[in-house]
Amino acid sequence: MSTLNLDVYMPVVILIILALLVAGGSLLLSKFLRPSNPTELKLTAYECGEAPVGTAWSNFNVRFYVIALIFIIFDVESALMFPVAAVFRKFMSIGMGGTLLVSILTFVLILVAGIVYCWKKGDLDWVKSFVSQELDKK
Amino acid sequence: MNATIISYLSQSKEFNLIVAWFSELFGFDATSFVAFNLFGVFALLLIGFAATVGGLGTFAERKISADLQMRQGPNRVGPYGILQFLADGVKLITKEDIIPAQVDKFTFYIAPVLCLVGVFSALSVFPISSGFILTDLNVGIFYFLGMTSLVGVGIFLGGYSSNSKWSMLGGMRGASQIISYEIPVTITIVMMVLLAGGMSMGILVSSQGSSVLDWNLFHNPFTFIGFFVYFIAALAETNRAPFDLPEAESELVSGYHTEFSGMRFGFFALAEYIEVLIVCGIATAMFLGGYKVPFDLGTGELLNQKLGLDLMLAKNIGQFLEIGSFLTKTFALYYVVIWIRWTLPRLRVDQLMTLCWKYLTPIALFNLIGCAVWIYVFNGQSIVQLFSLLFKSSGGGH
Numbered sequence: 001m002s003t004l005n006l007d008v009y010m011p012v013v014i015l016i017i018l019a020l021l022v023a024g025g026s027l028l029l030s031k032f033l034r035p036s037n038p039t040e041l042k043l044t045a046y047e048c049g050e051a052p053v054g055t056a057w058s059n060f061n062v063r064f065y066v067i068a069l070i071f072i073i074f075d076v077e078s079a080l081m082f083p084v085a086a087v088f089r090k091f092m093s094i095g096m097g098g099t100l101l102v103s104i105l106t107f108v109l110i111l112v113a114g115i116v117y118c119w120k121k122g123d124l125d126w127v128k129s130f131v132s133q134e135l136d137k138k
Numbered sequence: 139m140n141a142t143i144i145s146y147l148s149q150s151k152e153f154n155l156i157v158a159w160f161s162e163l164f165g166f167d168a169t170s171f172v173a174f175n176l177f178g179v180f181a182l183l184l185i186g187f188a189a190t191v192g193g194l195g196t197f198a199e200r201k202i203s204a205d206l207q208m209r210q211g212p213n214r215v216g217p218y219g220i221l222q223f224l225a226d227g228v229k230l231i232t233k234e235d236i237i238p239a240q241v242d243k244f245t246f247y248i249a250p251v252l253c254l255v256g257v258f259s260a261l262s263v264f265p266i267s268s269g270f271i272l273t274d275l276n277v278g279i280f281y282f283l284g285m286t287s288l289v290g291v292g293i294f295l296g297g298y299s300s301n302s303k304w305s306m307l308g309g310m311r312g313a314s315q316i317i318s319y320e321i322p323v324t325i326t327i328v329m330m331v332l333l334a335g336g337m338s339m340g341i342l343v344s345s346q347g348s349s350v351l352d353w354n355l356f357h358n359p360f361t362f363i364g365f366f367v368y369f370i371a372a373l374a375e376t377n378r379a380p381f382d383l384p385e386a387e388s389e390l391v392s393g394y395h396t397e398f399s400g401m402r403f404g405f406f407a408l409a410e411y412i413e414v415l416i417v418c419g420i421a422t423a424m425f426l427g428g429y430k431v432p433f434d435l436g437t438g439e440l441l442n443q444k445l446g447l448d449l450m451l452a453k454n455i456g457q458f459l460e461i462g463s464f465l466t467k468t469f470a471l472y473y474v475v476i477w478i479r480w481t482l483p484r485l486r487v488d489q490l491m492t493l494c495w496k497y498l499t500p501i502a503l504f505n506l507i508g509c510a511v512w513i514y515v516f517n518g519q520s521i522v523q524l525f526s527l528l529f530k531s532s533g534g535g536h
Binding site: 008009010011012014015016018019020022023024026027029030031033034035036037038042043057060064067068070071074075078079081082085086087088089090092097098101104105108109111112115119124125126127 | 142143173174177178180181182184185189230231232233234235236237238239250251254255258259261262272273274275276280281298301306310313314317318320321324325328329331332334335336337400401402404405487488491492495496499500503506507510511513514517518
């Protein structure tokens with residue numbers, strides 16, 4: 001029923017394009033103004049004076065992956081909560097606030113259960129403790 | 139209410155004169171042409187304003203930190219050293235751009251640009267005043283959340299592309315910090331959207347009144363706690379101390395921007411200061427009454443009726459009062475951010491993650507549930523309104 005007014009997005013596109021132009025423009029300006037004397041020593045990676053050994057693109061600790069996974073779950077939850085939150089007041093004015101409140105509470109409580117599970121399992125600890133592993137062995 | 143800055147300007151006579159002149163010149167209705175050009179002008183003004191505030195932010199940081207440490211900051215370049223940020227900009231532009239041989243070229247080029255573009259494009263919904271907001275999208279705050287997440291991508295790509303172990307560690311820590319702290323920020327914003335009844339910036343600000351007691355900060359205890367949760371989490375998102383482990387100056391050399399020199403490093407630094415401005419601006423818009431002026435002077439009606447000024451002039455004066463009110467609150471929060479940096483020690487990385495996942499996220503979820511229940515039970519009234527109802531009913535009984 002409501003018209004899809006896409007004209008309001010024109011300034012958004014204009015701003016993004018202008019921001020890209022400003023960023024590219026200052027880099028271009030810098031290209032004309034700066035010196036350029038690359039020597040072999042300058043082109044190596046910085047490691048406080050030592051020669052770096054190997055690339056940095058090797059295995060990384062799995063805790064970063066676990067954090068990213070938990071983030072995805074909560075981010076999707078909040079993204080799905082936005083439409084419900086935006087119409088909550090309207091629904092209250094027509095008398096259906098209770099149903100919406102129950103749906104919000106159910107959704108959030110399921111995810112609270114999720115974060116409690118992660119917490120108990122130790123996924124939220126940055127440093128995995130060694131003590132619990134030794135106790136398990138005994 | 140979907141309004142852009144053109145909707146506000148089209149109320150004035152001068153705008154219609156310009157449109158009529160161009161329509162005569164072209165032969166067809168020139169409204170969209172004039173609108174397009176005016177949008178470009180205002181977008182450039184906004185970018186200039188943000189870059190200036192970012193640059194002055196570096197200067198302000200040095201002056202305020204000097205004040206906190208009982209010394210004088212930069213005071214040579216220009217009166218009271220105020221042109222220091224221009225000198226820094228010139229220095230960065232004229233530095234040699236060293237691109238190490240082992241970097242991943244494409245991501246190395248786009249990482250700083252991503253940071254800067256993400257931060258600039260979040261400005262299009264920056265609620266400076268009711269008329270001068272560039273575009274009041276009806277998904278305003280949702281769009282803002284999306285665009286500021288680009289900074290996290292830029293930081294991670296900066297660390298990854300540098301192919302240096304310092305940068306890689308800094309980039310990964312930075313990325314995990316930013317995405318972790320996005321959760322309390324997003325949940326608190328969902329709570330404020332719940333309270334205001336819409337996602338657009340105009341609705342968020344107009345859900346608050348003009349006087350201090352009508353701010354969303356004092357609406358119910360859950361929004362009060364929510365302000366502090368949002369402020370702390372958004373501060374952590376901008377990688378500022380005490381959360382600046384990704385660029386920890388004493389640990390990781392320079393973290394994710396070690397291998398960037400010249401203007402590329404300048405983009406990272408500028409993006410950080412502009413992001414602080416944006417975070418403070420959104421905090422004022424959501425919690426501290428945004429651009430509302432006390433006694434409702436911002437709408438210009440009072441000036442029109444009491445002083446008898448012309449309607450458009452009264453509205454313009456009201457707009458400037460609103461801009462002044464918004465900027466005062468934003469810069470006060472900016473001062474608090476700088477103050478925090480030079481007072482508190484840096485958090486260790488596991489303390490950082492514990493603070494987010496074991497303290498801020500549960501508190502934010504509790505706030506969300508509490509606020510939803512409060513709105514349902516009390517029909518959206520604030521504590522102040524409830525007290526006044528209480529006193530009215532008891533007074534009526536006498």
